[in-house]
Amino acid sequence: MAALDVQDFLEGWKLVVKHLENVEDADLILQQVVFGFWRIWKCRNDLVFKGVTTEPRVAVELWHRHVEEFRTASDTSEWGTGALGSDRWDRVRGGRRVGSGEGGVRHGDGIVVGERREEVGLLLWQKPLFGTLKLNCDAAWKKATGEGGVGWVLRDFAGLPLLARGMGGERFGDAIMAEAEAIRRGLESVVGSEVWAGSTCLVVESDSKGLINMLNKETTVDVKLEVYIQDIWRMTCVFPVVRFCFTPRQCNRDAHSIAAYVVKHGGRFGWDELGPEFLFNILAEDANVMVRL
Template sequence: MVFDSEDSSKCAQVFMVCWTIWRARNDLVWNQKYTKVGRIVAEAMQHLTQWNIAQSRWSQASLRPDVEGDGASVWARPLPNKVKVSVDAAVFNDRDAVGFGLIARGTDGRLITAKSIVHPHLVSPVTAEAMAIKEALSWIDDMQWPHVTVESDCLVVVQAIRSKTPMRSHLGGIIEECRRLLTQFHKVSLFFVKRSANMVAHQLARESYDYPGRSFDRCSVPVSIQNCIELDLK
């Protein structure tokens, strides 16, 4: 049997695939919802990665902000000569897509630039959040900003990026890429903030499907996004 000849990580993968097949079978029987084989395997690996994150030593206690600067409930302006990038993701189940909102603001709290991205494949919310952070780090690299603070409201992904836990899955590959990008920057920091401190990026992510692949400046940013920025400045 596979359980006699393989190591524990392989056995865990088999167990997780079996469990995901069982869930897909229930979806078909009770909800008439068909799930493709590739999607079943991808979801199994995502669930396994998330389980490994939850079980790893750095998160044995309940998830909570554990780094100074984490957990802000109100957006704050960056220090002089710094840029703050807020990032969020939205899942569009009815459109089989996910969207990302990236917002860069300066010391005055005003918009420097913003970007909306649509990824035309449906992934889990946690994977979408990890993809959004990877997009933000790549964006920072392209823009060549010297000193940047990145803020996300997904604690699981922020802690996964900070950890050294090996991850063998699609989600794990994205986490590893985020780690690689962060190590090549000298002055880029990643923090967790509460949703209330991330409303501008949250709003842009929700509207990203209407603005795929768009970049915005202060003159072209949608009114709804500008209104959120103004609320942060009050």
């Protein structure tokens, strides 16, 4: 509030609200301001009463997550993109678009919500919301030989792995075909298991932005990928809600590590819960667990 040249918080808050009166998406900006203040207060209390110092990057990540969780819980059909790069969602009901976002598609009786995730400098894997599962998929491909492998990891809201799988020794025409196969195989693996029962939403993440845009119908589907994408869309009917999201490579290390492993060793691999050492440490770091192998 010092920047506003006021001593009283309420007076400063009124100035902020007045300043944003004619600003587009003012409500969204105010949401972020409120949660930002709350996060600062929490960090201050942790330091004063517990002697715990919160790293700035952690505080900002929590700030962003709380805004996202609030908007999800509010069940509002349209959110704009605010100062923190929060996601704009499309919700499609009965085949009719509601709101002004992009990328939402509906298949069968289930709602498939497309999300365009903007990179905001927080290169950390983010846990999904309660009741949501997150499937990270990636591929490794050798241009010289066409050989490739795919890997995927399914985790719950606590960041705990429910399954991790990979297939090597595959052949692909190019890298994006391998990326599409990773998502297709990952969804097949989830559908064929019972671990997703009771979940209200599945988030599918890939670091192939072009592929995610096609899956969200933001760009025209490449002819060579039609078979892959049709299979992927067909499998989304099993889940109440599916979101296809782009994620930076740094946030997709687990799936990439599996893909690189299966390319090197060939064959099919599957792990439940802990997994091998090379994967365990990445999963532990993503889940903010201090244990390492």
